[in-house]
Amino acid sequence: MRRRSIQRIGLALLVTAVSLTLSTPTAAMPDPGTPMQWREVFSPDGTITKTYLPQEKTATQLAPADVVAQADVVTIQYSGPSSQRFDMVFIGDGYTAAEMGTLRKHAQAKWDEIAASAPWNKYKSFINVWLVNIISNESGVDNDPSPGVNRDTALDMHLWCNNTERLLCLNEAKARQYANQAPGVDAIVAVGNTAKYGGAGYRDLSTVSGANILSGQIALHELGHSVGGLADEYYTPGTTYSSGELLAPNVTTDSTGRKWASYLGRATPDGGVIGAYEGGHYHQYGVYRPSQDSLMRSLNKPFNAVGLDVMDRAIGSKISGGATG
Numbered sequence: 001m002r003r004r005s006i007q008r009i010g011l012a013l014l015v016t017a018v019s020l021t022l023s024t025p026t027a028a029m030p031d032p033g034t035p036m037q038w039r040e041v042f043s044p045d046g047t048i049t050k051t052y053l054p055q056e057k058t059a060t061q062l063a064p065a066d067v068v069a070q071a072d073v074v075t076i077q078y079s080g081p082s083s084q085r086f087d088m089v090f091i092g093d094g095y096t097a098a099e100m101g102t103l104r105k106h107a108q109a110k111w112d113e114i115a116a117s118a119p120w121n122k123y124k125s126f127i128n129v130w131l132v133n134i135i136s137n138e139s140g141v142d143n144d145p146s147p148g149v150n151r152d153t154a155l156d157m158h159l160w161c162n163n164t165e166r167l168l169c170l171n172e173a174k175a176r177q178y179a180n181q182a183p184g185v186d187a188i189v190a191v192g193n194t195a196k197y198g199g200a201g202y203r204d205l206s207t208v209s210g211a212n213i214l215s216g217q218i219a220l221h222e223l224g225h226s227v228g229g230l231a232d233e234y235y236t237p238g239t240t241y242s243s244g245e246l247l248a249p250n251v252t253t254d255s256t257g258r259k260w261a262s263y264l265g266r267a268t269p270d271g272g273v274i275g276a277y278e279g280g281h282y283h284q285y286g287v288y289r290p291s292q293d294s295l296m297r298s299l300n301k302p303f304n305a306v307g308l309d310v311m312d313r314a315i316g317s318k319i320s321g322g323a324t325g
Helices: 097-115 120-126 172-179 216-226 258-263 305-316
Strands: 036-042 048-054 072-077 086-093 127-133 187-192 199-202 205-209 235-240 277-280 282-289
Touching: 072 097, 086 097, 086 172, 097 120, 097 127, 097 187, 097 216, 120 127, 120 305, 172 187, 172 205, 187 216, 199 216, 205 216, 216 305, 258 305
Parallel strands: 086 127, 086 187, 187 205, 235 282
Antiparallel strands: 036 048, 072 127, 199 205, 277 282
16 A cells, blocks of 8 residues: 655744653753754643753654564554545554553554544544554563663653653654554554653654553644644743744734634634634744634643634545545
């Protein structure tokens, strides 16, 4: 079957890897001589901030082709040829050969959560869901339950990434090579064999704690970035944006909200009505978002009406050969 390339969103906000955690952020600008990534940081109440971390070599260097083994690809859901469907790929780390059933259970639970949310629920029957059965030599992930606990796993997944407890990192190059063994790839969710809440985002790849029932929200937020090209709608207090108009469909420098004019005054799933609310794209002033509080501003919220339609079109554009709804 023809393999499709992973969807790339040509927005500046997605060029840099994004990562998620519950730790208190350090927003100070880094030394300009040190390669850095900015990463998203989640607080216990679901609010999001931004911090800077050193660039990880695994995020920029490709692993040799012989680094990863051939893995079995399991069909969680098949709805049609990959050329006519959206392909969601789950991979796992820290699961031994005897724990493939547990990996399947964790991946199924994350997919069920995604499929129950809008607009994914509209297209549930037109999405292929693949699981790459990656076998690790040891069970679990590094630094769980505490730093210094090391395990031999296929993707080198670890908590306490960059000394941030709930930041769940992995070898991105290996993860992509394994995911590409699936017939098609439009988005990747990597589940780790841990019950501790944690996760990370790497453009079109996100990590989540497989045994934690709350971590699926991380994947939902990241899919807003990677599939829909949506910007973050949260901000750092006291900051002002002073550059040109933003490319993302859900943020603007226009205080009238003209970018989403046809939505103004309409009810929105995250509460209230669509308008032009100041604060977004990491700046408190000079940027406007469509609603008070959507999934792109904090977890446990739905997309606002603007983001919902953007996601609907993005998913639907991958699907042909059958009606949706």
